[in-house]
Amino acid sequence: MATNRKIRKISDSTIHRLSIYYRALLALEKEGYDTISSKELAKREKLTPAQVRKDLSFFGSFGTRGLGYPVKQLMQEISDILGINRAWNVALIGVGNVGSALVSYKEFAKQGFVIRLIFDNDQRKIGSNHKGIVVSDIAEMGKLIPEHNISIAIITVPGSAAQKVCDGVVECGVRAILNFAPINLRVPDDVYLRNENMAIELEHLSFLLRNMEFGIAE
Amino acid sequence: MATNRKIRKISDSTIHRLSIYYRALLALEKEGYDTISSKELAKREKLTPAQVRKDLSFFGSFGTRGLGYPVKQLMQEISDILGINRAWNVALIGVGNVGSALVSYKEFAKQGFVIRLIFDNDQRKIGSNHKGIVVSDIAEMGKLIPEHNISIAIITVPGSAAQKVCDGVVECGVRAILNFAPINLRVPDDVYLRNENMAIELEHLSFLLRNMEFGIAE
């Protein structure tokens, strides 16, 4: 497979854009495109053609000079790179507003992220059914997470409980965490952590609006 | 106020980190800190002290040499900069899983983002009550959005409907949009757009895990 690739360090932005390219290609395929040039792809996603080509070139040569990239094949390549050509078993911890929305979030399943386990520490929630999955007691994590071969944990508990939950899932052998709590979690070096904070994006908009009002930035 | 500041272009990363500093300061205040050094703040958020100082220096000199930054005062400064020292009227369009989670999402209200209006085009949802707000018909946007002095729109409709909804809110005079749909929206140059895609962060984790499996990256 890809073991002989000389990937050293790919920037976060490049990985992020791969996801964007993938979504663009999904649309292009539906529209009946067989091939797409870096120019056209860039135009659609408000990027530069050079950026598209450079990003892809880190992983191989997928295009045909004079013609562009074959849409279906490139989708296949990107899903190989991102690892979304397979299923990942996911556990979700915390069935509040955000947690229960994520259980029903179709984009996850579409890319192969299958929520297998749901945990909470609230006795009223434990045992309840969410989209066919029974909520387990958080105390059962140590047993259930290894049993279900969970690779990724999504943490949607309040900030005050998040570090403890995080320590717990790491203890269970989980190496990848998506954290929705508004705090900076501490994890060992060999655990991957990504943070998602929806309020921060609103704050960014607020910053931009505020500067607009005063005519400072543009 | 701040009209005389010579802010030209602040990078997205800096703005993002301001939000992070703000959350760290919230915690520090609770823990009883009066002042905090860039060293300590950086340690908590896994950044470098120089980065903290540089970020803040774009906006002014808030610290005291030999001592650090006054926690309360710095919180005040950052909330001024980010514009979260006031209320913003927000409209939410699309009451699916994600949309209804956001209506109850406490982090928003905490930073001054108040959801005033909720829209949907589904007759079964229109008229229903979400946290005290009655869902309006999307056809009413043109009337209600200006009436309620809405500054920010959150789009949580399916990808297929998102561009149309986006055009609609722009038409109503909204200048800032937070888009949860997994597509690249087209907006005029004077409209601020931020995208939030929760699946993309999972894909990033998936990329990291996959490379870990093959022992390529570290």
Place this chain on the structure above:
DNA sequence: TAGCGATTGTGAAACCATTCACAAATCAGG
């Protein structure tokens, strides 16, 4: 009030990401 230890604020240096620019490769049409 003088001296010490600590920490900021900030130019300059180092590093990283993006864009440029062009040779190499392919397609399409005759």
Place this chain on the structure above:
DNA sequence: CCTGATTTGTGAATGGTTTCACAATCGCTA
């Protein structure tokens, strides 16, 4: 099969962000 138009892949140049390093400043103590 040759020629012109197109587009990739990529080393080099550019532009931007982060880190370094240190003078300037402040609190504290005696």
